[in-house]
Amino acid sequence: MSPQETIWVDCAVAREWALALVRRLMVPEEDARLFIDALIHADLRGVDTHGLRFLPIYVKRLELGLIARNGSLKILREGLSFALIDGNNLLGHVVAHKAMEIAIQKAHASGLAAVGVRNSNHCGMMAHYTLLAAEASCIGIALSNTPPLMAPWGGATALLGTNPLSIAVPGGEGHSIVLDMATSEVARAKIIAASQRKEKIPTTWGLDPAGIPTDDPDEALKGTVSPMSKHKGSGAAMMIDILCALLTGAASLNEVGDLLSFTESDKQNLGHFFQAIHIEHFVSLKEFRRRIDRFVRAIRTSRLASGVEKIRLPGDRSRETEEERKKRGIPLSVSLRAQLKELGDKYGVPLPF
Numbered sequence: 001m002s003p004q005e006t007i008w009v010d011c012a013v014a015r016e017w018a019l020a021l022v023r024r025l026m027v028p029e030e031d032a033r034l035f036i037d038a039l040i041h042a043d044l045r046g047v048d049t050h051g052l053r054f055l056p057i058y059v060k061r062l063e064l065g066l067i068a069r070n071g072s073l074k075i076l077r078e079g080l081s082f083a084l085i086d087g088n089n090l091l092g093h094v095v096a097h098k099a100m101e102i103a104i105q106k107a108h109a110s111g112l113a114a115v116g117v118r119n120s121n122h123c124g125m126m127a128h129y130t131l132l133a134a135e136a137s138c139i140g141i142a143l144s145n146t147p148p149l150m151a152p153w154g155g156a157t158a159l160l161g162t163n164p165l166s167i168a169v170p171g172g173e174g175h176s177i178v179l180d181m182a183t184s185e186v187a188r189a190k191i192i193a194a195s196q197r198k199e200k201i202p203t204t205w206g207l208d209p210a211g212i213p214t215d216d217p218d219e220a221l222k223g224t225v226s227p228m229s230k231h232k233g234s235g236a237a238m239m240i241d242i243l244c245a246l247l248t249g250a251a252s253l254n255e256v257g258d259l260l261s262f263t264e265s266d267k268q269n270l271g272h273f274f275q276a277i278h279i280e281h282f283v284s285l286k287e288f289r290r291r292i293d294r295f296v297r298a299i300r301t302s303r304l305a306s307g308v309e310k311i312r313l314p315g316d317r318s319r320e321t322e323e324e325r326k327k328r329g330i331p332l333s334v335s336l337r338a339q340l341k342e343l344g345d346k347y348g349v350p351l352p353f
Contacts (some may be wrong), residue, residue: 006188007337008329009353010032014042016353017344018055023272024347031094038093039193042256043330046321047180049189050124052332056339060262067267068119075196081110084248085117089267092123098274100129103276104136111281116243117272118250122146127180127318130168133276134176135308137285140168141275143243147268148254150184151224156211158224159253163189163240168315170279172293178315184225185235191217191225195275203292244271 015036035058043051061067067089074086081223082100087095099115106113117308125131126142133140146161162184169177184204194201203213206220214220227233245252250271257268279288300311325331332340337351344351 005218005334006331007334007353009332010329011040011044011326012328013352014043014052017340017349017352018052020349021055021059021343021347024058026069027062027091031070031091034097034180035091035093037126038097040126040330041128044322044325045125045127045318046116046325047127047278047318048331049123049187050339051330053336054122054124056343057260059343061121061259062091064262066257066262081106081113083113083115085115085118087117089119089121089269090122090267092270092272093128095120096123096129096144096274097132099272100132100140100142100274100276103274104133104138104140107138107276107278107281108131109137110278112275112277115274116248117274118245118248118269119267120250120272122270123272125180126164126166126316127168127178129274130166130180131176131178134168134170134178136276137279139170139277139279140166141273141277142166142238143244143273145241145250145252145256146269147256147258149225149339150227150234150237151186151207151237153227153231156207156209156223160227160234160237160241161256162225163237163244165236165240170285170289171291172289172291172296174293174296175319176315177296177313178318180315180318181228183233183240185228185233188221191220194333195221240273240279241271243273247271248273300350 003165018036019032039051044049071088071090071159074088075083076086077084085099095117099117103113103115110176123144129142130140144167145163148158148160149159149162150160152160162182164181164182191206200215201217203215204226206214206225208214208223241252248271251269259265279285341351
């Protein structure tokens with residue numbers, strides 16, 4: 001967004017307005033809070049594609065009954081270190097948060113735990129959930145499948161999701177190390193933005209309908225996004241789909257419901273996979289933090305390549321963005337503000353920004 005197209009909104013103001021709106025949709029208070037906190041956290045960390053930008057879409061799906069407004073998770077199977085959960089078609093952010101909490105509780109008791117989820121919905125920024133684990137002295141791992149946007153390497157048909165992966169590790173004297181990535185070369189939103197600006201894209205970003213790399217964003221939108229690192233991203237996306245869907249009973253490949261489709265009655269039935277590893281069961285937390293500090297120092301003080309100012313660890317840029325936006329606010333495009341205002345007017349919650 002250019003400065004002329006952007007407004008900056010205090011995150012607390014945005015949060016309270018969004019909470020009030022979701023309450024009008026009869027979403028229970030705790031679920032509403034978990035949902036909106038996840039959206040605001042994504043905006044704060046610069047993952048704008050998973051923040052308030054999607055609120056109108058979630059609201060529409062709630063209105064149409066494509067997402068359940070209330071209900072409870074169903075534990076289908078569980079043991080000391082695992083659980084299989086039916087998300088009951090609730091908001092994915094709520095399902096993912098509660099599933100990771102279960103993984104953390106079990107990991108504190110047994111050392112490590114895995115929780116598989118089916119019958120869920122889009123859950124936004126995966127780092128939101130792995131950071132819950134890191135704050136609880138665990139290493140957190142979170143995976144999700146998504147609607148198909150990406151062809152398997154060598155193919156021309158979108159079968160795979162841009163299936164994201166996040167791993168968060170508690171920091172020592174510094175901050176947590178947080179990997180959060182999709183398995184596609186770029187988010188499809190970047191291709192859409194290039195199309196809107198009438199700009200060419202790198203040929204590594206997308207394939208045309210014939211499966212040929214293209215620099216034309218419109219052709220890429222008709223085709224598929226490209227996997228990151230060619231066959232490696234494709235393979236990673238397949239493995240994530242296996243863990244999230246084939247293992248849990250969720251929808252897989254092109255069976256996954258489209259988030260943006262409002263005309264179909266089909267639910268998304270997304271699958272997630274969460275793991276928590278309680279550090280104290282392996283090594284004392286004090287010793288682990290000491291090792292992390294040494295690890296971080298070794299990387300940050302290593303010799304720089306020509307033209308590079310500093311070496312970043314996973315999550316550095318998002319953390320810096322979060323610190324800045326807590327002070328400045330979160331950016332909203334003028335068009336998104338108009339959509340939010342329309343929602344507020346509809347539900348009697350005037351937009352305060």
